[in-house]
Amino acid sequence: MRKILIVGAGQSGLQLALGLQSRGYEVTLMTNRTADEIRAGKVMSTQCMFTTALQHERDLELNFWESQAPRIEGLGVSVAGPDGSRPIDWVGRLEGYAQSVDQRVKMAGWMEAFAQRGGQLVIHGAAVSDLDYFARRYDLVLVAAGKGELVSMFGRDAARSPYDAPQRALAVAYVNGLGPRPEHPDYHAVRCNLVPGVGEMFIMPTLTTSGPADILFWEGIPGGPLDVFEGVKDPSEHLRLTLELMERFLPWEYDRARGVELTDANGTLAGRYAPTVRNPIGELPSGGLVLGVADVVVANDPITGQGSNNAAKCAASYLDSIVAHGDKPFDRDWMQAAFDRYWEYAQHVTKWTNAMLAPPPEHVLNLIGAAGQLPPVANRFANGFDNPADFENWFFEPDLAQAYLASVGA
Numbered sequence: 001m002r003k004i005l006i007v008g009a010g011q012s013g014l015q016l017a018l019g020l021q022s023r024g025y026e027v028t029l030m031t032n033r034t035a036d037e038i039r040a041g042k043v044m045s046t047q048c049m050f051t052t053a054l055q056h057e058r059d060l061e062l063n064f065w066e067s068q069a070p071r072i073e074g075l076g077v078s079v080a081g082p083d084g085s086r087p088i089d090w091v092g093r094l095e096g097y098a099q100s101v102d103q104r105v106k107m108a109g110w111m112e113a114f115a116q117r118g119g120q121l122v123i124h125g126a127a128v129s130d131l132d133y134f135a136r137r138y139d140l141v142l143v144a145a146g147k148g149e150l151v152s153m154f155g156r157d158a159a160r161s162p163y164d165a166p167q168r169a170l171a172v173a174y175v176n177g178l179g180p181r182p183e184h185p186d187y188h189a190v191r192c193n194l195v196p197g198v199g200e201m202f203i204m205p206t207l208t209t210s211g212p213a214d215i216l217f218w219e220g221i222p223g224g225p226l227d228v229f230e231g232v233k234d235p236s237e238h239l240r241l242t243l244e245l246m247e248r249f250l251p252w253e254y255d256r257a258r259g260v261e262l263t264d265a266n267g268t269l270a271g272r273y274a275p276t277v278r279n280p281i282g283e284l285p286s287g288g289l290v291l292g293v294a295d296v297v298v299a300n301d302p303i304t305g306q307g308s309n310n311a312a313k314c315a316a317s318y319l320d321s322i323v324a325h326g327d328k329p330f331d332r333d334w335m336q337a338a339f340d341r342y343w344e345y346a347q348h349v350t351k352w353t354n355a356m357l358a359p360p361p362e363h364v365l366n367l368i369g370a371a372g373q374l375p376p377v378a379n380r381f382a383n384g385f386d387n388p389a390d391f392e393n394w395f396f397e398p399d400l401a402q403a404y405l406a407s408v409g410a
Contacts, residue, residue, distance in 0.1 A: 001024065001025065001026045002025050002026065002139045002140070002327070003025075003026045003027075003028070003137070003138045003139050004020055004025050004026070004027050004028070004138060004139060004140045004141075004142065004322070005027075005028045005030065005134055005135075005137075005138040005140070005141045005142070006027065006028070006029050006030070006141075006142045006144055006293075007030045007031075007126045007131065007141070007142070007143050007144060007145050007150065008030075008031060008143065008144030008145030008293070008296075009029055009031035009033075009038075009107055009110075009111055009144075010044075010103070010107060010144060010145075010294075010311065011047070011103070011106075011107075011294070011308050011311035011312055011315070012144045012293045012294035012295075012311035012312070012314050012315045013029065013031075013142075013144030013145070013293065013315075014029070014107060014110040014111065014114065015056070015057070015060065015062065015110075015311070015312060015315040015316075016142065016144070016293065016315040016318055016319055017029045017114055017119060018060055018062060018110060018113065018114055018117075018119075019060050019315065019316075019319040020319065020322065021114065021117055021118070021119050022060060023319075023323055025322075026120075027114075027119050027120070028119070028120040028121075028122060028138070029111075029114060029119060029120070029121050029122070030122045030124055030126050030130075031111070031121075031122075031123060031124075031145075032123070032124065032125035032126075033123070034111075034123055035107075035108040035109075035111040035112050036108070038103075038104055038107050038108045038111070039104050039105070039108040039209060040104075040266075041104060041266060042266040042268075042269060043102060043103070043104065043172060043174055043208075043266060043267055043268070043269050044103045044104065044107075044269070045103050045172075045269075045302075045307065045308065046100075046172055046202065046204070046215050046217045046302060046305070047100050047101065047102075047103060047206075047307065047308035048072065048098055048099075048100045048190055048204050048206075048305050048308070049098060049099055049100065049101075049308050049309055049312065050094070050096070050098045050309055050385050050386035051094070051095065051096025051097065051098065051386050052309070052313070052386050052387065053308065053309040053312035053313060053386075054066075054096075054098070054099060054312075056312045056313065056315070056316040057312065059316075062110065062113075064106075064109055064113075065099075065101045065105065065106065065109075065207055066099065068207055068211075068212075069099040069100065069101050069206070069207035069212075070099065070100075070188050070205035070206070070207065070212055071097040071098075071099065071187075071188060072094070072097055072098040072099060072100070072188045072189060072190055072204065072205060073093060073094055073097050073187040073188060073189065074091045074092060074093050074094060074184060074187060074188070074189030074190070074382065075091065075092055075094060075098075075189055075190045075192065075381075075382035075385060076089070076090060076091030076092070076181070076183070076184075076189050076190070076191050076192065076382075077089075077090060077091075077192045077193075077194065077368060077371065077378075077381070078191065078192070078193045078194070078250075078252070079193075079194045079196070079368065080193065080194065080195045080196070080249055080250060084249075084251045086252060088368060088369055088371075088372050089183070089372065090371050090372040090378045091183060091184055091189050091378065091382075092371065092375070092377075092378035092379040092380070092381055092382030092383070093375075093378075093379055093382065094382055094383060094386070095379075095383055095386075096386070098190070098385075098386075099207075100204055100205065100206035100207065100215070101206065101207045102174070102206055102207060102208040102209060103308075104208070104209055104266075105207065105208065105209055125148075126145070126150065127149055127150075128149060128150065128152075128153060128284065128285070129285075131143075131150070131284055131288075131290060132284045132285050132286050132288065135284055135286070135288035135289075135290065136286075136288065139329075139330060140291070140322070140330040141288070141289075141290040141291070142290065142291050142292075142293050142318070143282060143290050143291070143292050143293060143296050144292075144293035144294060144296060145296070150282075150296075151278070151296055153282030153283065153284075153290065153292075154278035154279055154280065154281075154282050154292045154296060154297055155278060155279045156276055156277075156278055156279075157276075157277045157278055157279055160277035160347075160350065161274075161275070161276045161277045162354055163274055163275050163276075163354070163357070164274055165222075165274050166222060166272035166273055166274050167221075167222070167274070167275065167301055167357045168199065168200075168219040168220060168221065168222070168272065168301055168302075168303060168357070169199075169218075169219070169220040169221075169222050169226065169227040169229065169230065169270075169272045170217070170218070170219055170220075170269070170270060170271055170272055170302065171217070171218040171220070171226075171229040171238065171241075171242065171268075171269070171270045172215060172216070172217050172218075172268060172269040172270070173215070173216045173217075173238060173239050173242050173262060173267060173268050174206065174208055174213050174214075174215055174262065174263040174264070174267035174268075175213060175214055175215075175216055175239070175257070175260040175261060175262055175263060175267070176210075176213050176214075176260065176261055176262075176263055177259045177260040177261055178203070178214040178216075178256055178257055178260050179255075179256035179257075179259075180256065181256065188205045190202065190203070190204045190305070191203040191204075191253070193250050193253060195226075195249045195250070196359075197221070197224075197359075198220065198221060198224050198225055198226060198249060199218060199219050199220040199221050199224060199226045200218075200219045200303060201216070201217065201218050201219070201245075201246065201249075201250055201253065202215070202217040202219070202305070203215065203216055203217070203253065204217075208263050208264075208267070209263070209264065210263055210264065213263045214260075216242050216246070216257070216260075217302075218242060218245060219301075219302070219303055222272070225245070225248075225249075226245060228241055228245075229241060229270040230270060230272075232270065235262055235265055235266075235267065235268045236262070238268040238270065239260070239261075239262055239268065243257060243258075243260070273299065273301075275299060275300050275301045275350075275353065275354065275357070276299050277297065277298050277299075277350060278292060278296065278297045278298075278299075279297070280292050280297045280335060280336065280338075280339035281332060281335050281336065281339075289331075289332055289335060291318075291330075291335045291338065291339070292339075293311075293314055293315070293318060294310055294311040294314040294315070295307060295310065295311065297339065298310060298314075298342075298343070298346045298349075298350060300349060300350055300353040300354075301353055301354075301357055303353060303356050303357060304349070304352055304353045304356055304385065304388070305385060306349045306353060306385075306388065309349075309385075309386075310346060310349055313342070313345060313346075314342050314346070317338070317341055317342040317345070318338055318342065321334075321337070321338040321341060322338075345389065348388045348389040348391065348392060349388045351391075351392075351396070352384075352388045352391050352395070355395075355396065361398070362398075363397075363398040363401040363402065364395065364401070366401065366405070367381070367394075367395065367401055367404075367405070368381075370405055374405075374408050374409065376408045377404075377405070377408060380394070
């Protein structure tokens with residue numbers, strides 16, 4: 001039986017560990033927190049997973065919360081005018097529903113399932129020196145912990161990383177009491193609110209530790225009026241700032257948020273990071289090799305909501321690559337090939353996400369505007385969040401955009 005060590009118990013690490021476990025591999029999972037500590041800790045993300053990523057969970061029978069989490073059936077875009085108006089406002093329907101489950105709920109539950117199924121769970125914050133020791137005892141070591149010292153083993157790929165500094169300041173609040181959008185009171189949708197030159201706000205339903213809730217997520221251009229959350233430690237102050245900015249820039253969203261309260265004292269999060277693609281293979285001091293997973297090696301800004309989706313798809317891709325390799329050694333060539341297979345998909349996510357961080361060119365503005373008049377355009381845009389590769393066919397190039405709009409009657 002092949003022995004595999006996975007460091008990091010997020011979406012990718014746990015999904016891959018449980019997938020390998022189900023295939024008969026001897027898996028050790030190393031993480032720095034217990035399930036109870038995760039469940040009682042701070043929120044970690046704004047995860048909204050679309051239908052393909054959710055199917056990877058179903059395939060492994062890990063969709064423990066599917067019947068409880070709100071079903072997200074649409075994705076809408078609003079563009080704010082300088083006077084508080086909405087010159088653009090539309091919603092597209094998803095072909096398969098999306099869902100968001102607070103990672104405190106999911107990761108804690110998955111960790112417990114991994115241990116109950118006989119997996120070796122080691123609660124220990126791993127350093128490079130630890131991996132140097134453990135690498136000799138395992139056939140393969142995968143690093144799925146996207147922060148801290150271990151990431152330094154994976155060098156930045158400058159050719160694939162156009163930004164060397166954070167492009168957004170991030171601020172998240174999990175709340176109860178949010179009213180529905182009156183445009184679609186009978187179904188849930190992710191709402192993307194764009195404030196030109198200032199930033200974006202995303203609102204999505206979720207399932208948290210106390211039940212169904214909503215996430216209010218500001219992405220502010222650094223140094224701008226939304227960049228006010230750094231150093232704010234008091235959760236109530238964080239929520240006050242969130243609502244104050246909604247009232248100023250997005251009055252239609254503020255109207256349904258007037259009565260919200262935080263779900264819990266740990267329901268806020270703020271930070272920033274530079275979107276970065278890294279070389280996938282880390283070399284240990286003794287010469288051993290480790291393979292980076294998901295956002296260890298492809299970390300995109302959350303403006304396109306792809307983090308947990310990428311993690312699920314990377315885990316599924318790596319699982320297939322490991323199983324297909326049989327008993328052969330997991331050498332450098334195999335590691336590179338496994339990453340390259342995942343990058344065939346992830347490159348489209350990175351291209352799209354980096355494009356959305358920049359001021360939109362005229363043809364993209366035309367597409368976003370046309371979606372308000374043409375439901376097929378709105379629907380295609382919405383479903384691109386599940387399959388970002390489709391944007392290559394109509395979104396990036398002016399000629400393709402014009403041809404697509406002509407084909408749908410614009």
